[in-house]
Amino acid sequence: MASFLFSSLELSEMKSVTEYLKFHTTTHRAYVHLTPQIEEIVRRSGVQEGMALVSAMHITAGVYINDNESGLIEDIDQWLEHLAPFRKNYKHHETGEDNGDSHLKALLIHHEVIVPITAGSWIWARGSESSMRNLTASGTSA
Amino acid sequence: MASFLFSSLELSEMKSVTEYLKFHTTTHRAYVHLTPQIEEIVRRSGVQEGMALVSAMHITAGVYINDNESGLIEDIDQWLEHLAPFRKNYKHHETGEDNGDSHLKALLIHHEVIVPITAGSWIWARGSESSMRNLTASGTSA
Amino acid sequence: MASFLFSSLELSEMKSVTEYLKFHTTTHRAYVHLTPQIEEIVRRSGVQEGMALVSAMHITAGVYINDNESGLIEDIDQWLEHLAPFRKNYKHHETGEDNGDSHLKALLIHHEVIVPITAGSWIWARGSESSMRNLTASGTSA
Numbered sequence: 053m054a055s056f057l058f059s060s061l062e063l064s065e066m067k068s069v070t071e072y073l074k075f076h077t078t079t080h081r082a083y084v085h086l087t088p089q090i091e092e093i094v095r096r097s098g099v100q101e102g103m104a105l106v107s108a109m110h111i112t113a114g115v116y117i118n119d120n121e122s123g124l125i126e127d128i129d130q131w132l133e134h135l136a137p138f139r140k141n142y143k144h145h146e147t148g149e150d151n152g153d154s155h156l157k158a159l160l161i162h163h164e165v166i167v168p169i170t171a172g173s174w175i176w177a178r179g180s181e182s183s184m185r186n187l188t189a190s191g192t193s194a
Numbered sequence: 195m196a197s198f199l200f201s202s203l204e205l206s207e208m209k210s211v212t213e214y215l216k217f218h219t220t221t222h223r224a225y226v227h228l229t230p231q232i233e234e235i236v237r238r239s240g241v242q243e244g245m246a247l248v249s250a251m252h253i254t255a256g257v258y259i260n261d262n263e264s265g266l267i268e269d270i271d272q273w274l275e276h277l278a279p280f281r282k283n284y285k286h287h288e289t290g291e292d293n294g295d296s297h298l299k300a301l302l303i304h305h306e307v308i309v310p311i312t313a314g315s316w317i318w319a320r321g322s323e324s325s326m327r328n329l330t331a332s333g334t335s336a
Numbered sequence: 337m338a339s340f341l342f343s344s345l346e347l348s349e350m351k352s353v354t355e356y357l358k359f360h361t362t363t364h365r366a367y368v369h370l371t372p373q374i375e376e377i378v379r380r381s382g383v384q385e386g387m388a389l390v391s392a393m394h395i396t397a398g399v400y401i402n403d404n405e406s407g408l409i410e411d412i413d414q415w416l417e418h419l420a421p422f423r424k425n426y427k428h429h430e431t432g433e434d435n436g437d438s439h440l441k442a443l444l445i446h447h448e449v450i451v452p453i454t455a456g457s458w459i460w461a462r463g464s465e466s467s468m469r470n471l472t473a474s475g476t477s478a
Binding site for chain 3: 265266269270273302308312
């Protein structure tokens with residue numbers, strides 16, 4: 053069984069909230085669990101019906117929705133390294149940079165997600181799904 | 195020749211429609227053609243200018259836009275298995291689950307798509323493109 | 337250090353601008369730098385707070401955000417060919433087409449991006465980030 057959401061939006065009563073979140077990471081690659089902070093911002097914003105856009109502000113970072121389970125995050129990290137491996141000889145490195153793999157990993161993970169807000173909360177954060185659907189930011193330290 | 199759409203939105207006259215679609219699938223992986231149902235919901239919603247967000251409600255499911263051609267869907271399925279293969283030894287399996295590959299496949303396919311609505315219909319559903327651009331949900335049975 | 341944007345939107349004072357961009361490309365695969373044209377459209381639209389959706393209009397094309405650096409674009413091109421190689425024997429080719437790989441490459445790159453507009457400009461186009469975050473369209477000639 054699979055269920056899918058369809059949401060089509062024409063919105064009024066303008067309410068637009070933008071907040072920047074900053075994270076200091078200490079490892080070369082890091083996975084940050086964003087869900088609690090986003091839920092708090094949605095609550096504070098008062099938005100009842102709309103969309104939340106969560107977008108990375110660096111091009112070697114991305115945002116994805118998946119299970120916040122430490123083993124899976126290790127699997128994802130190894131998988132990204134397998135599909136977009138660190139190598140010395142990317143053409144991009146002729147600029148003096150050494151993070152060609154990070155650019156490719158970010159392309160795989162993707163830059164942003166959009167999540168619907170209904171009745172003032174993320175619809176994924178309700179009921180039995182709540183433990184499963186989580187927002188994670190992935191990125192290399194800048 | 196490639197053409198791209200740019201749509202920037204500040205919307206009023208609030209009209210927001212949310213519907214949930216559920217599918218009972220019988221195979222481990224399944225590809226569901228969503229376009230007709232989404233077109234019907236857009237028509238029913240009365241939205242003239244806006245965006246349609248189609249988002250998976252399970253983290254081992256995704257939504258993508260591509261050709262609704264059975265051979266291509268087989269190609270996509272084999273390709274997903276090649277890039278994110280079923281394996282016994284994902285770390286995620288230490289939790290008792292056995293679907294590590296489904297989580298990775300869903301990351302590749304991605305969680306949601308946003309499509310512009312203009313003049314009351316999906317702009318991709320017009321003219322000579324109409325047979326080519328289709329919305330497909332991909333997911334593992336929960 | 338990684339920073340992330342959160343933007344939740346309920347918009348009014350309807351202003352919706354849709355423009356189509358067309359590109360004539362001469363090579364089998366091409367990468368088109370879209371940022372200047374999108375910035376110009378955002379400026380012309382007068383939208384102050386909202387979202388810009390940039391969506392490919394062909395299913396063998398995609399849109400992504402990354403560094404507009406020629407070496408990196410070569411890396412991306414080789415990487416796409418590695419992960420979704422040209423092959424004669426895709427099932428899709430039984431229809432008479434020969435672009436199975438292009439469909440898979442487009443799935444990797446993805447179909448569309450959404451970028452927040454604040455204070456009348458793309459927020460990624462400000463300050464020290466401006467040289468880094470660029471929008472690129474990728475696609476095969478139709």
